[in-house]
Amino acid sequence: MAERRMFAKSVVESARFLKMPVSSQNLYFHLGMNADDDGIVEGYSVINLIKANEDDLRVLYSKGFVRILNEDLVTYIADWREQNRIRPDRKKDSIYTNLLLQMEPEVELLERRERSDLVKKSGPSMDGHMSAQCSVVEVSKGKDSRGEYSVEPADTHAMKYQLDNEVLTVFDYEKLVGKYGKNNVDGVIRRILGKPYHGCLNVSKISEWCKEQQGTTTNRLKFEAVSKHSEQLSKLAKERVGD
Secondary structure: OOOOOOOOHHHHOOHHHHOOOHHHHHHHHHHHHHOOOOOEEEHHHHHHHOOOOHHHHHHHHHOOOEEEOOOOOEEEEOOHHHHOOOOOOOOOOOOOHHHHHHHOOOOOOOOOOOOHHHOOOOOOOOOOOHHHHOEEOOOOOOOOOOOOOOOOOOOOOOEEEEEOOEEEEHHHHHHHHHHHOHHHHHHHHHHHHHOOEEOOOOHHHHHHHHHHHHHHHHHHHHHHHHHHHHHHHHHHHHHHHHO
8 A cells, every 4th residue: 555645635625625624624634544545444443543533424424525335434535536646556456345346336446457568468569550559538528637647756667647547657758758859759648648549658659659750750851851952953043044
């Protein structure tokens, strides 16, 4: 389980949150700090730990901030996925997963996955066009996409960008920049995140797009050079005719 947890200002600075008693607000933060990677926490233990009151948990429940799963006060934090982005390859599944899905079947849990750069590829791709290899997901207007990806982690093995369950680490990003240039790589990543193209936020796919982009730029420069040379020859020919 991670040592650090995050709280979104849209949640903890909302009127709905701030209108609660301070004791209920305090309990919410402690529940969040002690929750597992699926956002589940043993509420009774936390209440005893901080000398809180069960009434504070009931207030959180009535306001929709938590969902109480059983008589032992095992609790699920409702806005967990919105506030905490966890790398799929580092996630530890909760021991209460079955209980949560039984009581709250509509909850969508993060699936644990191995790092994409460590998974053996089944074979080379036959399609060189990135847009055909990646699935495009339409995002409805007005939908809150805050937290879709994050930047600037502390170490090279932490994530640089994240798109749903796909993660690009600092190490992989710097390796791409060293090979293709920062402007080229950043342009490709913006293109992937902006659509978004799911299945493309990895070294292999970004490399292919960078190569395509470099090829397009090279051809454009060649065309401009040839055009400029032709213009110079045409101008020179006209000058000779004038003489």
